[in-house]
Amino acid sequence: MPHISVISRRVAAAAVSVVLVGGAAACGPKGGGAAQNGADGAPKKGGTLTVLNRQPQNKFDPARLYTSGGGNIPSLVFRTLTTRHRADGTEGTKVVPDLATGTGTPSDDAKVWTYKLKDGLTYEDGTPITSADIKYGVERSFAPELSGGAPYLRDWLIGGEDYQGPYKEKKGLDSIETPDAKTIVFHLRKSEGDFPYFATSTQFAPVPKDKDTGAKYAEHPVSSGPYKVVRNTNDGEQLELERNPHWSEDTDKERHAYPDRIEVKSGLSSAVINQRLSTGAGPDAAAVTTDTNLGPAELAQVGNDKSLAARVGTGHFGYTNYLAFNPEVKPFDNPKVRQAIAYAVNRTSVVNAAGGSALAEPATTFLPDRKTFGYTPYDHFPAGDKGNAAKAKELLKEAGYDNGLEITLTHSTAQDFETSPEIATALQAALKEAGITVKLEGLESNDYDEKVHSFKDQPGLFLAHWGADWPSGGPFLAPIFDGRQIVKDGANFNTARLDDPKVNDEIDAINKITDHDAAAQRWGALDRTIGEQALTVPLFHPVYKRLVGKDVKNVVISDWTGVLDVSQVAVK
Numbered sequence: 001m002p003h004i005s006v007i008s009r010r011v012a013a014a015a016v017s018v019v020l021v022g023g024a025a026a027c028g029p030k031g032g033g034a035a036q037n038g039a040d041g042a043p044k045k046g047g048t049l050t051v052l053n054r055q056p057q058n059k060f061d062p063a064r065l066y067t068s069g070g071g072n073i074p075s076l077v078f079r080t081l082t083t084r085h086r087a088d089g090t091e092g093t094k095v096v097p098d099l100a101t102g103t104g105t106p107s108d109d110a111k112v113w114t115y116k117l118k119d120g121l122t123y124e125d126g127t128p129i130t131s132a133d134i135k136y137g138v139e140r141s142f143a144p145e146l147s148g149g150a151p152y153l154r155d156w157l158i159g160g161e162d163y164q165g166p167y168k169e170k171k172g173l174d175s176i177e178t179p180d181a182k183t184i185v186f187h188l189r190k191s192e193g194d195f196p197y198f199a200t201s202t203q204f205a206p207v208p209k210d211k212d213t214g215a216k217y218a219e220h221p222v223s224s225g226p227y228k229v230v231r232n233t234n235d236g237e238q239l240e241l242e243r244n245p246h247w248s249e250d251t252d253k254e255r256h257a258y259p260d261r262i263e264v265k266s267g268l269s270s271a272v273i274n275q276r277l278s279t280g281a282g283p284d285a286a287a288v289t290t291d292t293n294l295g296p297a298e299l300a301q302v303g304n305d306k307s308l309a310a311r312v313g314t315g316h317f318g319y320t321n322y323l324a325f326n327p328e329v330k331p332f333d334n335p336k337v338r339q340a341i342a343y344a345v346n347r348t349s350v351v352n353a354a355g356g357s358a359l360a361e362p363a364t365t366f367l368p369d370r371k372t373f374g375y376t377p378y379d380h381f382p383a384g385d386k387g388n389a390a391k392a393k394e395l396l397k398e399a400g401y402d403n404g405l406e407i408t409l410t411h412s413t414a415q416d417f418e419t420s421p422e423i424a425t426a427l428q429a430a431l432k433e434a435g436i437t438v439k440l441e442g443l444e445s446n447d448y449d450e451k452v453h454s455f456k457d458q459p460g461l462f463l464a465h466w467g468a469d470w471p472s473g474g475p476f477l478a479p480i481f482d483g484r485q486i487v488k489d490g491a492n493f494n495t496a497r498l499d500d501p502k503v504n505d506e507i508d509a510i511n512k513i514t515d516h517d518a519a520a521q522r523w524g525a526l527d528r529t530i531g532e533q534a535l536t537v538p539l540f541h542p543v544y545k546r547l548v549g550k551d552v553k554n555v556v557i558s559d560w561t562g563v564l565d566v567s568q569v570a571v572k
Helices: 073-077 131-140 152-156 214-219 270-279 282-286 296-303 335-344 347-353 389-398 421-433 445-452 474-481 501-511 516-531
Strands: 048-052 082-084 095-097 112-116 176-180 183-187 227-233 238-243 261-265 312-315 319-325 360-362 405-412 436-443 461-467 536-542 544-547
Touching (some): 048 282, 073 227, 131 176, 270 544, 335 389, 335 436, 335 536, 347 360, 347 536, 405 421, 405 445, 421 436, 474 516
Parallel strands (some): 048 261, 405 461
Antiparallel strands (some): 082 095, 112 183, 176 183, 227 238, 319 461, 319 536
């Protein structure tokens, strides 16, 4: 999902699993797509692009990838009903047709979505892509042995909650109709105006039933995109892609497929990746990364080298780092205590602990600072740059803590930039100024994830982070504040245990809206309303800074993913 974290409803910090973000339109080196390498100034085809990553493309199966799988490598092989617009910054947050002729035709209540396929769509072997293939691709994503993908379909599709996939069921889902080879209709249990955004996920990639090899499909999935897999080593640790000769740019206006080959090499450390990109020796001159940021020390080095600085791309992604409260744990059941902590936070020290202003931007809203999410400015508990200790002490006295109080802050000991000991220590120092003594509880990464997402064991105060699976307020606010998404026997992200009928009803009302801009305004208003309850304390939105090789051209970084789009890259 940024660092990359799979940021999402199921993996609150993945790379998605994945990346990070921030302010004006994201752009690549010297203005993103403006880089040139053709005689006439246009990018040209040819060469080999190398991708150097930390995280391997595990389970390279469209059913098992979380949403768009980072939005890069998978989309070179798997086309979907819709896709994101491959453009810099805000323009890149728009959903556009891919295999379909449009972004979908909804019923009046947004419970039924109909798509028509384009003419001339084929797989890597030249056989036609049909609506039945897309239906089958969706259905196989329900198979327990192909778990790992986004959970929305099980919740949204009629009959999806109990469906076990085509390997165990005698029939498919009746809620997915294919009246002809070019038409597919989805029947949902509830209104979902964001369905076109979710239709960008790899679960909507076509899979020919006669080529499905189950759990082994990842070894050689059948391509519908501009590249095909010719080698998959160690379950996605290394991927080799070559051109799909049956892909046609006539049916795909978003991907350009400039390189002849793409080689993905994963399992590398951040230091090794950035060193190789900086040096640019041999094939590394035409290399990029989609999951590795520059750190503070590396940015300082880059700042002293104009040639390196010209090769740094800046990305923004829908992501917020925040303090989470569990109001069922004292003293956080008292709103005045929560408000006091919000006033006491020193966001300057937090931003510095997160790597400085080049890598983090202070946040006072839960929604990211982007129109597409419905961003509506507010600061209900203005702490200024350095925290408002006086106001915090005043509220603590009103709450009955005249002599201050002692609390525990849970965080991860992993140096992951988001829940790190440095951020926890910065908060500890700021709250001390307000008379709040903070004991730090540092947990190993796995223990931290298990504890903070356990309904039974969730601490009263902990560092948290959330990213949206697509650029809308819905996947940002609903998992955190919709009372019907409180999970008592699994991973629970509604740590505030908020179950307000008015909030739930407003979420349902917004989900019926298929006009994204109109829905965004409502999401922003809802964010502002929820924010008054001090159920979280937004801290910062991350910013992604990434190097590209010296021979890499046509860099495009959208606000949808925050990372370089490999479908646009050309090499010398």
